[in-house]
Amino acid sequence: MNLELTQQIRDQARGLLKSGTVKGVIGYERASDGLTARPFFAYELTGTDQLIFDETCSHNLVKYLLDKKGEKMAVVVKPCDSLAINLLLNEEQIKREMVFIIGVSCTGVVETAWNQKSQTLQARCQTCRLPKPVVYDFLAEQEPIRRLEGELYPDILEMEAKPIASRREFWHEQFGRCIRCYACRQICPGCYCPECFAEQLSPLWVGIRIALGENELWQTNRTLHLAGRCTGCNECERACPMDIPLSLLNRKLEKEMEELFSFRAGLTSEEQPPFATFRKEEKLGFEE
Amino acid sequence: MNLLASKDNLIRWLDLLLHEHVVIAPVRVQGLTLFQPISKAEEVDLDFDNTTLPPKGWFLPPTETLFSVQRNDGQTKLVPAMVERDALIFGVRPCDARGIALMDKPLLQEPSDALYRERHARTVLVGLSCRQARPECFCTSMGSAPNDASYVDILLTEIEVGYIVQVTSKKGKMLLPESFTEYEGVLPTPPEPRAVPIKDVMPAMKGLFDDTYWERLADRCLHCSICAYVCPTCYCFDVRDYSDRGNIERVRSWESCQSSGFTRIAGGYNPRATKGSRLKQRFYHKLLYFPEQFQDIACVGCGRCIKACPVNIDIREIIDDLQQLEAKSGA
Known part of the structure; x- marks a missing residue:
């Protein structure tokens, strides 16, 4: 456990609950394996002693703000998670005055599974450019903060270099395994439709078959809906019980959005994602 | 009387079974272990903790067609789904075999689920005892055990020299090859998973x-x-x-x-x-x-x-x- 950060988070949480500023604090506590972290909601002062922070705190807790729209909540966010706050502010899903953001300066989280903790930083942390949250009300700080300069998309470039047929074969194998548990959607802060297109029955956009064709339709649509909106927390890939490398899809689109529109989701709450805007002078890419 | 199969004999037996059954066994797929139909015994991975998904998918598949209706030249024909071949699921953990016995309760009570019933009747379960209790295991608190042979047709237990073969059903007995020898030794002590008191x-x-x-x-x-x-x-x-x-x-x-x-x-x-x-x-x-x-x-x-x-x-x-x-x- 990172005592320095944990203490600052606990103190802040206590103050917020004591003063009645927030109804609850969404943070992390130790999981049932005694080793990794899990999300935790502290509503009482006594609960704040359970709050922790360390390199196993992978969850993006911003997702939970969508369930708590009517109540002012505090939420612990890492720099990467804070991007999702801007996304939800921009899309008017949460109100700034209803959230108290306890930012954490981060040195990266490691690969974890239940009862397993690796020594290796998650791939996304190895190339993280964001040592501090982009938005916060309080910052739990630690030293030193590294700024990493690794290559952002080596795996994407490798994939792009492959012929279409082998890419198709790769993805068919991956999507063929999908069991449509929708954990990727449920854990994603950018997925908040009251009724997902995948569950609409009339018209039926995607069928109920848990089989390649419909899985592929689900997965590609999910990815496209997140183009310019995915903030890269990679929780979908972490949650996937079938080990489908979803970050390859999400980051491919992230790279495209950067190249085409110089846009990265979540850096500010003001700038609309490119697919949510339309300018008259835009070229549509066909005869005009 | 229990039998003993050397590792070689077990593999040969599996290859033999492939002639008459669809054999579904644990296969390593990237970091996962999945029950999949195999075409050669050597594809099987018997050194797994437990499979990523339980074997229930071979009784109640993630997706299946219950029946289809075909229209041709003004004729309408209802085509029910069929179970084509006998199946053998190899390497089922005792807890998962009990899982199937529990699914039977709602699905085989009348009116029973026709496709599930059919698959059930045409499937043999070859179990594999657990040598280790994993941190997430608590089977003994839920009516099973790492070496429970109650819900399988044959249970294999790995020992130094091969596998002890316990046969618990007629279906299982009919599948045994002559190469297995009699085994008079004792069964190894099973591991002890965590106890979860459940009484109240x-x-x-x-x-x-x-x-x-x-x-x-x-x-x-x-x-x-x-x-x-x-x-x-x-x-x-x-x-x-x-x-x-x-x-x-x-x-x-x-x-x-x-x-x-x-x-x-x-x-x-x-x-x-x-x-x-x-x-x-x-x-x-x-x-x-x-x-x-x-x-x-x-x-x-x-x-x-x-x-x-x-x-x-x-x-x-x-x-x-x-x-x-x-x-x-x-x-």
């Missing part, structure tokens, strides 16, 4: 339906369907008709009580509209409704849901919490 959980649940415990637990739950799909005893499904130029196919797929689309009923009303109510349903079904109806808790202690849950909803913790809450409120 049913009465506890009756008193805690409206407890805030569920809301707090639901705060963390994402309401994905991982727990249901990795569970060897969850058997809910959805049915949908597909039509294409006059031909119709009735398809069913796994569904789960965690999804709001599943609980929504005709007219659009959703009796379990909140996250908490759906999470509660999962545990009430497993720990109260199912045992009230079928005498057994609908959990075999395989621990897959504990391992796979992205937010660590841990059924063992919940069982403990409920009994403690009830003890406190009764005191």
Whole structure:
């Protein structure tokens, strides 16, 4: 456990609950394996002693703000998670005055599974450019903060270099395994439709078959809906019980959005994602 | 009398079985171990903890066609789905075999599920004892054991010189090759998984339906369907008709009580509209409704849901919490 950060988070949480500023604090506590972290909601002062922070705190807790729209909540966010706050502010899903953001300066989280903790930083942390949250009300700080300069998309470039047929074969194998548990959607802060297109029955956009064709339709649509909106927390890939490398899809689109529109989701709450805007002078890419 | 199969003989036997059965066995796929049809014995990975998904998918597939309707020259023909070949599932853990026995209770009671019944009748289970109890395991608290032969046709237990072969059914006996020798030694002592006291959980649940415990637990739950799909005893499904130029196919797929689309009923009303109510349903079904109806808790202690849950909803913790809450409120 990172005592320095944990203490600052606990103190802040206590103050917020004591003063009645927030109804609850969404943070992390130790999981049932005694080793990794899990999300935790502290509503009482006594609960704040359970709050922790360390390199196993992978969850993006911003997702939970969508369930708590009517109540002012505090939420612990890492720099990467804070991007999702801007996304939800921009899309008017949460109100700034209803959230108290306890930012954490981060040195990266490691690969974890239940009862397993690796020594290796998650791939996304190895190339993280964001040592501090982009938005916060309080910052739990630690030293030193590294700024990493690794290559952002080596795996994407490798994939792009492959012929279409082998890419198709790769993805068919991956999507063929999908069991449509929708954990990727449920854990994603950018997925908040009251009724997902995948569950609409009339018209039926995607069928109920848990089989390649419909899985592929689900997965590609999910990815496209997140183009310019995915903030890269990679929780979908972490949650996937079938080990489908979803970050390859999400980051491919992230790279495209950067190249085409110089846009990265979540850096500010003001700038609309490119697919949510339309300018008259835009070229549509066909005869005009 | 138990038998002994050397490792070589076991592999040869498997290859032999492939002539007459679809053999489904644990295969390593990237970092996962999945039950898949094999074409050669050497594809099998017998050095696994437990498979990522339980073998239930071979009785109740993630997706299957129940029947189709074909239209040709003014004729309409209803074509029921058929189970084509006998199957043998190889390397089933005792807990998962019990899972199938538990699914039998709702699915084989009359009127029984025709395709499930047919697959069941045409499938042989060859079990594999566990040499180690994994941290997520608690099978002995849920009516099974790492070396439980009750729900399989043949149980294999690995020892230094090969596998001890225990035969528990006629179906199993008919499959044995002559190469297996008699084994007079003792069976190894099974590992001891963690004990989860469960004695007071049913009465506890009756008193805690409206407890805030569920809301707090639901705060963390994402309401994905991982727990249901990795569970060897969850058997809910959805049915949908597909039509294409006059031909119709009735398809069913796994569904789960965690999804709001599943609980929504005709007219659009959703009796379990909140996250908490759906999470509660999962545990009430497993720990109260199912045992009230079928005498057994609908959990075999395989621990897959504990391992796979992205937010660590841990059924063992919940069982403990409920009994403690009830003890406190009764005191």
